[in-house]
Amino acid sequence: QVQLVESGGGVVQPGGSLRLSCAASAFTFSSYAMHWVRQAPGEGLEWVAFIQYDGRKEKYANSVKGRFTISRDNSRNTLYLQMSSLRAEDTAVYYCAREGPYGDFRGAFDIWGQGTMVTVSS
Amino acid sequence: QAGLTQPPSVSQGLRQTATLTCTGNSNNVGDQGAAWLQQHQGHPPKLLSYRNNNRPSGISERLSASRSGNTASLIITGLQPEDEADYYCSAWDSSLSAWVFGGGTKLTVL
Numbered sequence: 001q002v003q004l005v006e007s008g009g010g011v012v013q014p015g016g017s018l019r020l021s022c023a024a025s026a027f028t029f030s031s032y033a034m035h036w037v038r039q040a041p042g043e044g045l046e047w048v049a050f051i052q053y054d055g056r057k058e059k060y061a062n063s064v065k066g067r068f069t070i071s072r073d074n075s076r077n078t079l080y081l082q083m084s085s086l087r088a089e090d091t092a093v094y095y096c097a098r099e100g101p102y103g104d105f106r107g108a109f110d111i112w113g114q115g116t117m118v119t120v121s122s
Numbered sequence: 123q124a125g126l127t128q129p130p131s132v133s134q135g136l137r138q139t140a141t142l143t144c145t146g147n148s149n150n151v152g153d154q155g156a157a158w159l160q161q162h163q164g165h166p167p168k169l170l171s172y173r174n175n176n177r178p179s180g181i182s183e184r185l186s187a188s189r190s191g192n193t194a195s196l197i198i199t200g201l202q203p204e205d206e207a208d209y210y211c212s213a214w215d216s217s218l219s220a221w222v223f224g225g226g227t228k229l230t231v232l
Contacts, residue, residue: 045212046223047221106214108157108173108212109212110172114166
């Protein structure tokens with residue numbers, strides 16, 4: 001079935017770096033825009049980053065701009081999030097999510113991974 | 123980035139109807155409308171509706187959505203215990219050039 005599986009989370013010290021991966025299966029990954037969305041413990045959802053289906057356009061939340069980089073390898077059906085200069089407030093479950101195939105409507109995340117936990121702590 | 127506004131909690135009785143709201147502005151909800159997501163504790167979110175009242179396949183007909191101006195609503199009829207969850211709205215904000223979420227509403231079925 002259509003699936004997204006994240007990996008790469010863990011515990012990292014403040015100022016450190018981490019790379020998350022999201023493996024897609026059972027759909028044409030190269031046809032879909034993708035996002036990273038995070039959720040701090042006990043908190044709501046926060047959009048983090050977007051990448052166009054072909055990787056030519058990226059967008060970032062102000063809170064991560066300049067520190068995080070989203071990328072994709074369509075030959076490997078994999079989405080990435082390179083995180084650097086990590087802060088305590090980056091502690092969250094990180095989800096990859098697919099932008100739904102709903103024409104010109106933007107903002108419907110129709111497939112989600114199970115999430116990977118990132119903890120920034122000394 | 124400013125988000126959308128949702129009431130923190132809503133409670134309603136079994137088999138009753140709950141209405142959840144999501145307020146934005148003319149650059150997000152008032153423009154393209156909103157999507158709604160359901161999240162049970164310990165699980166990823168699940169898409170319930172998009173562009174105000176379109177349901178992905180497999181979503182119960184007890185759920186419907188609408189929009190009036192800058193406010194989107196999710197209506198759940200015949201409440202069941204499994205409807206108890208957190209509900210989020212999301213939208214594209216053309217002014218911020220970013221995606222925004224509401225803070226979430228915890229629905230309790232009494």
